[in-house]
Structures are given as C-alpha cells and as structure tokens.
Amino acid sequence: MVAFLAKQPVAAFHLFHRGALGYDGASGRNRAPEVLDLAPARSCLAIVLAAGEGTRMRSARPKVLHAVACRSLLAHVLDAVRQAGGTMAAVVIGPSADAVGAEAKRLLPDADIFVQAERRGTAHAVLAAKSAIARGADDVLIIFGDTPMIRPQTLVRMREALVARAAIVVLGFRPKDPAGYGRLVLDGGELVAIREELDASPAERALDLCNGGLMAFAGPTALAILERIGNDNRKGEYYLTDAIAIARAMGLKAVVLETEEDDVRGINTRAQLAETEAALQQRLRKAAMDAGVTLVAPETVFLAADTKFGRDVVVEPFVVFGQGVTVEDNAVIRSFCHLDQAHVGKGAVVGPYARLRPGARLEQDVHIGNFVEVKEALIEAGAKANHLSYIGDATVGAGANVGAGTITCNYDGVAKHRTEIGKNAFIGSNSALVAPVKIGDGAYIGSGSVITHDVPADALAVARGRQTVKEGWAARLRGLKAAGKKKPAAE
Numbered sequence: 323m324v325a326f327l328a329k330q331p332v333a334a335f336h337l338f339h340r341g342a343l344g345y346d347g348a349s350g351r352n353r354a355p356e357v358l359d360l361a362p363a364r365s366c367l368a369i370v371l372a373a374g375e376g377t378r379m380r381s382a383r384p385k386v387l388h389a390v391a392c393r394s395l396l397a398h399v400l401d402a403v404r405q406a407g408g409t410m411a412a413v414v415i416g417p418s419a420d421a422v423g424a425e426a427k428r429l430l431p432d433a434d435i436f437v438q439a440e441r442r443g444t445a446h447a448v449l450a451a452k453s454a455i456a457r458g459a460d461d462v463l464i465i466f467g468d469t470p471m472i473r474p475q476t477l478v479r480m481r482e483a484l485v486a487r488a489a490i491v492v493l494g495f496r497p498k499d500p501a502g503y504g505r506l507v508l509d510g511g512e513l514v515a516i517r518e519e520l521d522a523s524p525a526e527r528a529l530d531l532c533n534g535g536l537m538a539f540a541g542p543t544a545l546a547i548l549e550r551i552g553n554d555n556r557k558g559e560y561y562l563t564d565a566i567a568i569a570r571a572m573g574l575k576a577v578v579l580e581t582e583e584d585d586v587r588g589i590n591t592r593a594q595l596a597e598t599e600a601a602l603q604q605r606l607r608k609a610a611m612d613a614g615v616t617l618v619a620p621e622t623v624f625l626a627a628d629t630k631f632g633r634d635v636v637v638e639p640f641v642v643f644g645q646g647v648t649v650e651d652n653a654v655i656r657s658f659c660h661l662d663q664a665h666v667g668k669g670a671v672v673g674p675y676a677r678l679r680p681g682a683r684l685e686q687d688v689h690i691g692n693f694v695e696v697k698e699a700l701i702e703a704g705a706k707a708n709h710l711s712y713i714g715d716a717t718v719g720a721g722a723n724v725g726a727g728t729i730t731c732n733y734d735g736v737a738k739h740r741t742e743i744g745k746n747a748f749i750g751s752n753s754a755l756v757a758p759v760k761i762g763d764g765a766y767i768g769s770g771s772v773i774t775h776d777v778p779a780d781a782l783a784v785a786r787g788r789q790t791v792k793e794g795w796a797a798r799l800r801g802l803k804a805a806g807k808k809k810p811a812a813e
Contacts, residue, residue: 364460366481367541368408370399371447372426372467373416373438378591384422385589386467390599391606392626392645395589396422398470400429401627403463406477410459412451413467414438422467443559445551455545460484462539464562468589471602472536476585480538489543489574490565492516493534495583503532504563506578513576516563531578534586537562543574602627632668641673646680664696667703685720699730702745714738719745719763727752744779 376385386396393401396413403411411433413426423435438450448455448464455462461481465472476493483491492513494506505526507515516533517526539547551564566576584605589595606627607620615631617623619639629643632651641655644662649655653666656673664678667685672678676690681698684690688701691708699713702720707713709726715738716730728749730741739757743749747761750769761767762779771785802808 364407364481364485365410365458365541366406366408366461366463367410367412367454367457367459368403368406368463368465368477369448369451369454370396370403370411370413370426370465370467371444372396372422373414373419373441373447373450374468375416375441376468376590379595380592384416384419386422387425388589388595390470390595391602393470393628394425395470396425396467397429398627399465399467399472400426400433402472402474402477403465404430405474406463406481408463408477410434410454410457412436412454414447414450416441443553443557444562445548445560445564448562449548449560452545452548455541455548459541462541462544464537464539466535466588469536469586470589470598471584471587471605473585476579476581477538479581480536480579483577483579484538484540487540487575488577489540489547489569489572490576491538492566492576492578493536493586494531494578494580495534495586496530496580497532497583500530500532505529506531506533508578511577513566513578514570516566518563531580533563534581535588536586537565539565540574543569543572547572547574638674647678650686679714713741715757716741716743718743719747721746722749723747724749725751725753725769729754731756 372386374385379385379388381388387394390398400411411430413423413433414436415422417437417439426433426435434451434454436450438447461484463477463480480491480493492506497503502519504516504518505522506513507517507526507529519527547565547568550568551560553560555561569576584601587598587601589598603624606625607617607623610625610631611617611620613631614633616636618637622639623637624642626643626645626647628645630648632649632653634652635649636654638655638657640658642660646663647661649666650668652668653670654672656671658675659673659677661678663680664682665684666672667688669686670684670688672690673692675692677695679695679697682696684701685703687704689706689708690696690701693710694707695712697714699716699718701718704720705718705722707718707724711724711726711728713724713730715732718724722743722745728751731754732738732741741755741757742760744761744763744765746763747765749761749767750771752770753767754772755761756772756774759773760776762777762781764780765777766782767773767777768782768784768786771783773783773785777783
C-alpha cells in the first residue's frame with residue numbers, strides 16, 4: 323500500500339469479502355488482510371512450485387512473474403498462502419530464475435528458496451524442498467505458482483480435511499469439458515487413484531471429477547510418501563499423482579475436496595492469461611458491488627487486486643484502477659479515468675478523463691476534472707482543478723481553485739521541485755507556476771501568468787506581456803492585401 327495510509331488513518335472502507343479473494347475489507351489502519359482462522363492452531367508449510375519455464379508464453383519473463391489484476395501470479399498465490407495460515411513457505415524455482423526468488427522474498431521475506439536443477443516431474447520438484455519438509459509441519463500444502471485464483475479459504479478447507487485425519491487431500495473440480503484432465507477415482511468416499519486420461523479405462527474417462535493439481539499432505543507422513551515415488555513410467559519422471567497409491571499401500575487415507583474451476587485455473591499461454599484476467603476481474607467486480615460500490619457498467623471497469631473502496635462509491639464506465647488505490651465513501655470516479663497508487667477522499671469527484679498518478683492524494687470534496695493529471699501532490703479539502711491542468715509535486719490548499727490550462731513546472735531537467743498553493747488561492751487560467759514557488763493563502767494569479775517568484779498571501783500577481791492595441795491596423799492590412807502591397811508596420 324502507499325505510504326500515506328500509515329501516516330494518516332482514514333475511515334473504514336469495505337471492498338472484498340471472503341467469498342472473493344479472501345479479503346475481508348480494509349480497516350484503514352494499513353494492515354494486511356487478516357489470516358483466516360484454523361482451529362486448533364497448526365503449523366503449515368506451503369510448497370509453491372514455480373520452476374516452470376512457461377515456454378508457451380513466448381516470453382523472456384518467467385511465467386509466474388506475469389501479472390493479472392496488477393499483481394504477479396506468484397504474488398497472488400503467496401498472499402493466499404499467508405492468509406490461509408501458512409507459517410512457513412518454500413518456493414521451488416528453476417535454474418537462473420533469480421527474479422522469481424526475489425519476488426518471493428519481496429512478498430514473504432522468510433520464505434525458503436529451493437532450485438530444481440533438473441525438471442523431472444512434479445514430485446521431483448516437491449522434493450527439491452526436502453529439507454523444509456524434514457523440519458516438520460502439521461500440514462504441507464503443495465500449490466502451483468501459476469494458479470492465481472486459488473482462494474485462501476479453499477486452502478483452509480484442505481487443511482481442515484487433514485485435521486480430520488486424511489493423509490492426503492487432493493483438490494478436485496468438474497470442468498465443462500474434462501478432456502485432457504486426470505480423473506479422480508473414488509471408492510466409498512475415499513480417493514483410490516488419479517488416472518491420467520491416456521491410461522484411463524472407458525468407465526474412468528466417463529468420470530467428470532478431475533484433478534486440480536493442488537494437494538495437501540499430513541506433515542508426519544509426507545516425506546515417507548514422497549520419497550517412495552518412483553519414475554517407472556514412459557517419461558521416466560516422478561509424478562506427484564503416484565502419492566495416492568503409495569499412501570493407500572501404507573494404510574493411509576486419501577480424500578478429494580471439490581472446488582470451483584477458477585480455484586485451480588492454471589496459466590500456460592497468453593490466451594489463458596487473458597482468460598484468467600477476465601475471470602479475476604469478474605470476481606473483483608462482484609466483490610466490490612456486494613460491498614456497496616456502484617459500478618455503472620461493471621464489465622468496463624478494471625480493478626487491481628488491492629483496490630479499496632468505501633461505501634456508496636460510484637464508478638462510471640471505462641475506468642482503470644492500478645495498484646494501491648483507495649477511494650473513500652461517496653466519491654465519484656467518472657468515465658475514462660486512470661488511477662494508480664492514489665488516494666481519493668470522501669465525496670471527491672474525479673474525471674471524466676482524469677489521471678491520478680502515484681502519490682496523488684485528494685482530500686474530502688475535491689474536484690479533479692477532465693484532462694487533469696495529478697502526480698505526487700496533496701489536494702486539500704474542497705480544492706478544485708476542473709479542466710486541462712497538470713499538478714505535480716505540489717500542495718494545493720483547501721478551497722483553492724486551479725484554472726484551466728494551469729501547469730506546475732516541477733522539473734528543471736535535473737531535479738524535481740515543489741509548488742505550494744495556499745488555502746483559497748485562485749490560479750487564473752493558462753498560468754505556469756515555475757517551481758520551487760509558493761503562492762500564499764488567498765492570493766490571486768492573473769490568467770496567462772508565468773510565476774517564478776513567491777506570491778504573498780492575499781496578493782495579486784500578474785506576469786504577462788502588456789497588451790497593445792493598434793486602432794484600425796487590421797482594416798489597413800486588408801486594404802493593402804487587396805491592393806497587392808506589403809502589410810503595414812506594427813508601429
């Protein structure tokens with residue numbers, strides 16, 4: 323979140339509920355979404371598999387670092403892990419994937435990073451984190467780094483199944499078309515096998531309960547099961563799905579937990595990335611509307627995973643929210659606005675066609691109008707900039723009016739400088755305020771001025787060329803042009 327939230331607490335906002343991404347709103351105290359309860363308290367190791375090359379993405383960027391809803395795929399997964407009560411995290415990355423490890427450390431500084439030097443199957447990837455498993459945890463979650471829509475409450479449900487004495491929990495789902503998915507074979511409510519489609523019998527292929535890939539292991543028996551997985555198969559790889567047969571041979575219980583398809587939605591191509599973005603946006607929009615936000619045309623509004631709204635906010639069509647945006651109660655965001663790392667106060671009106679860049683902070687009842695850009699600036703209560711202005715690296719005092727075409731000239735080619743506009747000041751249209759400069763409370767800047775020096779409170783400053791009028795000059799020009807002669811001198 324942007325730093326100013328910690329400096330100045332705001333009233334409570336409410337956006338996400340636990341049925342969306344696991345968020346339960348924001349308290350205004352700049353704290354992270356709370357961890358979901360699991361009783362009794364148990365330790366949990368989450369192993370996140372993030373070593374996939376993502377060759378079908380056709381990208382130099384590691385697959386898990388691609389983003390949906392302004393957050394990396396890996397960040398979505400690790401946030402779900404944290405909210406599900408993961409007390410330890412192990413992230414398995416590929417060779418030369420330092421950027422993936424750095425992203426994991428940025429999000430969870432205590433996470434352990436393990437490298438899968440050779441790609442020899444999913445069980446082989448899990449055992450890259452063998453030392454973390456060996457430390458002991460009550461629960462072990464195995465999650466893929468490219469499943470950004472996994473909800474923390476789904477992970478909690480998996481952990482609860484372990485509390486009920488299952489040794490392995492497999493997340494299953496029922497896709498519209500099960501072709502290509504491994505089938506989950508049940509007997510008396512217990513999971514007896516995960517059958518890949520190529521190996522399935524006709525009866526097994528008729529099953530529509532499919533393997534979602536995510537698993538949970540009871541910590542005390544996890545390593546014993548995983549170390550028994552062999553590679554006696556066509557590809558000579560170590561498959562995590564073989565754990566089911568091994569557990570049953572050990573007299574242990576494996577169960578299926580059914581969930582919705584979006585929870586296990588994986589990403590391998592750009593098309594799937596776009597599909598996931600669309601599905602996640604739909605989830606976020608619904609959560610916002612359920613929390614009291616009016617989205618006039620929800621399908622046209624794009625939200626970030628961390629967007630925070632107050633009650634009775636109205637968002638008109640075609641608005642984009644980047645990371646770190648908070649919009650307080652009763653604010654209105656008009657059409658075609660773009661907001662990024664910005665704070666909009668109660669009752670403020672933004673747009674249409676406005677841009678709030680990082681560091682923009684609007685207090686109560688501020689108006690930011692069409693084609694106004696605000697960056698790293700505090701706009702105090704009741705101030706207005708209604709047309710065609712740039713306000714950067716500035717403070718605009720309460721009740722001040724910034725006229726159309728006003729520019730704060732904040733950059734001299736080497737460094738940025740600040741402009742301070744006092745309370746109830748009036749900045750005439752088409753003025754340029756050359757920073758560093760201070761405009762005092764109640765001061766008046768004449769339209770078209772270029773202000774390079776401080777202006778005292780309640781003063782008038784006019785800095786423009788004096789107007790000269792030449793009576794009859796235009797008529798003489800037209801006469802000369804008609805006669806084919808040169809225009810008259812300016813006199």
